[in-house]
Amino acid sequence: MFLLAVLPSAQSLKFDLPAQEADEASPFCVSHYVDDETQVVVKVSVGPGIHQKTSLEITDDSEHLNQLWRKDSLSEDRQRATFLTKQAGDVVACFTNVLSNGYRPDPKYTRTVDIDFDIGSETIDYELLAKQEKLKPMEVELRKLEDMVKDILENMEHLQAREERMRNTNESTNERVKYFSTLTMVVLVSLGLWQIFYLKQFFRKKRLID
Incomplete structure (x- = not known):
């Protein structure tokens, strides 16, 4: 079974991952x-x-599920994957926990997974930056605030763009519904008039009406 969870705003998640047999692992x-x-x-x-x-395995959510990073055997040491996204969308991290041959699934066979996403300005090593540019503590804090503001502005621009796309989609859908409704009314009225004309001709042939 394929499960998908959206990370909360804290961008960090910790959970227990049950082990499965290799031929049934999902x-x-x-x-x-x-x-x-x-x-x-x-x-x-x-x-x-x-x-x-x-x-x-970390992939994007495009049609081809492009692989961004993969590690076949995770350890207790903290692993670090760094990459640059090519397009906007979900970054999907999929874990698989497989038992060694000869072992059956059991509640005791689980591993605790700790995953953390750092995005944009969160990926910057400000301690290293301060050493390289010889920044004072106050300057470092100002740089952090500046980067945070940039991220917020980019998110706001993204939300605005999504709102515009949704509004355009709604307007286009409303126009199509309006045209379809008008066409439906025209067809119904035409059918009604045709039925009246046809019945009048039919009754006249049968000499039921003048």
Whole structure:
């Protein structure tokens, strides 16, 4: 069974992932919406789990499900995936937890997964930036605020663009409904007039009316 969960605004999620047999294993997926041309850092680690192999594949939600990152055997050490999105949409992280041969699924065979999405300005290492540009603490904080404001403005522009697309779609749909309703009325009236004319001709032939 394919499960899909949308990450909350905190962009961090922790959950227990049951182990499955290899021939019946199905992915558990989480997703996060990201704008195009946006830097993304995904940090993930898994808890201890004997006789279990946990893999992760990160893709976009395009028609071809382009692979952005893959790790076949996650460990307790925190893994870090960095990539730049090509188009706006959901970034989907799918986990699969497979049991070693000869072992059957059991509630004791689970691994705790900890995944965190850093997006846009959240991916910037401000400590490194401060060393490179010799920034003072106050300047670093101002840089953080500036980057946060940029992210907010980009999100607002994205929401505005989506609103415009939805409004255009609604207006187009309303126009089509109006034309369809008008056409339906014309057809119904025409059929009604034709029925009246046909019945009058029929009754006249039968000499039931003059």
